[in-house]
Amino acid sequence: MSEKMWAGRFKKQLDSDVNDFNSSIRVDCRMYRSDIGGSIAHAAMLAKQGIIGKDDAEKIIEGLTSILSDLDSGALQFDMTAEDIHMFVEAELTKRIGDTGKKLHTARSRNDQVALDIRLHLRDEADEVITLLKELIKVIITKAEQYKASVMPGYTHLQRAQPITFGHHLMAYAQMFLRDIGRMEDAKARMNFSPLGSCALAGTTYPTDRMAVANALNMSGICENSLDGVSDRDFAVELANAAALIMMHLSRFSEEIILWSSWEFKFIELDDAYSTGSSIMPQKKNPDIAELVRGKTGRVYGNLVTLLTMLKGLPLAYNKDMQEDKEAIFDSLDTLKQCISIFAPMLDTMTVIEKNMLEAAAKGFINATDVADYLTKKGVPFRTAYKISGTLVAYCIDNNTVLEKLSLAEFKQYSDVFEDDIYDAINLENCTFRRNSQGGTAVESVEAQIKSVKEKL
Numbered sequence: 001m002s003e004k005m006w007a008g009r010f011k012k013q014l015d016s017d018v019n020d021f022n023s024s025i026r027v028d029c030r031m032y033r034s035d036i037g038g039s040i041a042h043a044a045m046l047a048k049q050g051i052i053g054k055d056d057a058e059k060i061i062e063g064l065t066s067i068l069s070d071l072d073s074g075a076l077q078f079d080m081t082a083e084d085i086h087m088f089v090e091a092e093l094t095k096r097i098g099d100t101g102k103k104l105h106t107a108r109s110r111n112d113q114v115a116l117d118i119r120l121h122l123r124d125e126a127d128e129v130i131t132l133l134k135e136l137i138k139v140i141i142t143k144a145e146q147y148k149a150s151v152m153p154g155y156t157h158l159q160r161a162q163p164i165t166f167g168h169h170l171m172a173y174a175q176m177f178l179r180d181i182g183r184m185e186d187a188k189a190r191m192n193f194s195p196l197g198s199c200a201l202a203g204t205t206y207p208t209d210r211m212a213v214a215n216a217l218n219m220s221g222i223c224e225n226s227l228d229g230v231s232d233r234d235f236a237v238e239l240a241n242a243a244a245l246i247m248m249h250l251s252r253f254s255e256e257i258i259l260w261s262s263w264e265f266k267f268i269e270l271d272d273a274y275s276t277g278s279s280i281m282p283q284k285k286n287p288d289i290a291e292l293v294r295g296k297t298g299r300v301y302g303n304l305v306t307l308l309t310m311l312k313g314l315p316l317a318y319n320k321d322m323q324e325d326k327e328a329i330f331d332s333l334d335t336l337k338q339c340i341s342i343f344a345p346m347l348d349t350m351t352v353i354e355k356n357m358l359e360a361a362a363k364g365f366i367n368a369t370d371v372a373d374y375l376t377k378k379g380v381p382f383r384t385a386y387k388i389s390g391t392l393v394a395y396c397i398d399n400n401t402v403l404e405k406l407s408l409a410e411f412k413q414y415s416d417v418f419e420d421d422i423y424d425a426i427n428l429e430n431c432t433f434r435r436n437s438q439g440g441t442a443v444e445s446v447e448a449q450i451k452s453v454k455e456k457l
């Protein structure tokens with residue numbers, strides 16, 4: 001453990017257990033690129049404003065650049081006894097360029113430094129998530145195109161409800177992930193303001209140019225209140241919330257994958273490379289990936305609650321509690337990225353068993369609404385038509401048959417409006433393909449959805 005930069009006021013060295021407890025470098029070392037990038041922008045601004053000499057700034061920037069490339073290449077290792085990434089980089093700089101390195105921290109504090117670093121780091125993370133989501137949507141679109149005319153039962157209450165196409169079902173998820181991209185972009189837009197120059201909490205007496213730093217870092221502007229600048233972690237909460245929502249979507253999708261791969265459904269079969277076996281039951285092929293995605297959703301929700309709870313009682317401005325923000329948000333993003341990355345190829349490689357989908361669709365009287373619609377279109381009031389259709393379903397159940405197998409004479413027992421064209425009206429594919437209202441399940445509607453999502457990507 002090297003001497004602390006704040007050692008001046010203290011008579012004793014820090015207890016080594018306390019040092020471990022206090023240190024965050026294990027978690028925040030991954031922000032080294034943001035930390036160094038922020039410091040370079042800060043040093044350039046200090047020189048531009050005449051706060052430090054041009055030569056000093058050059059030396060500092062050169063030193064920081066060499067640290068960056070050594071960390072990138074692995075030539076320089078993090079000192080895990082350092083207090084955090086900020087202290088580590090500054091100490092290394094001073095080691096490399098001598099006392100000039102000690103000028104870097106002029107007109108800033110670790111409080112605004114860390115607030116800047118997290119924003120820059122999370123901005124990149126959000127971009128990575130957006131890229132992964134786009135890849136996932138592309139896989140969904142490819143599958144939806146392939147199965148836009150495959151009939152399956154659509155469910156409500158997990159009871160067979162109406163026939164839909166598998167392409168339509170898949171495209172529902174494309175909509176969710178598209179909204180998720182929007183949420184990531186919203187979070188990014190609000191996060192992209194620079195707190196640097198808020199200093200410890202109150203601003204500074206140096207003639208800084210905060211906007212110059214923000215511009216150099218490609219940020220939209222500066223945090224306008226220094227207390228807010230160092231205290232705000234809303235952006236982390238927003239991102240954690242967006243991550244939780246994405247996981248919820250992945251988890252619902254996983255649940256369906258799990259159901260669909262069971263023998264009870266067998267609508268799909270996962271590729272061998274994306275499923276596992278059992279240690280005792282030789283016949284088993286388990287959808288572990290989907291189950292793990294569903295399972296990991298819990299920890300991502302947990303991280304959101306961790307952040308909200310960590311912040312709720314904090315007086316302004318910086319409090320050390322806030323160091324806990326990184327572990328939570330990093331875990332959410334790591335988990336999320338891992339889940340999307342593995343989900344997309346799992347989906348891409350699954351086999352869709354159209355025959356079983358169609359068979360299941362044929363068993364659940366899911367054309368009963370179409371019987372009612374048939375009568376309604378011939379002038380029977382909908383409620384009356386609904387009742388006739390329900391009575392026919394009951395008749396089918398009693399006689400162990402389905403609507404499309406009834407004879408015209410049997411139909412006519414319940415209403416003489418029925419004619420031969422009833423068979424065409426309740427043919428499962430017709431029932432599906434005729435639902436061509438905007439956003440409906442018909443093939444041309446699925447095609448329109450695909451086109452629209454493609455344009456948005």
Ligand code: ARG
Nearest residue numbers: 024084110111114318322323
């Ligand atoms: N490691 C700290 C964090 O992540 C950096 C800020 C420390 N500031 C301070 N005044 N101790 O929050």
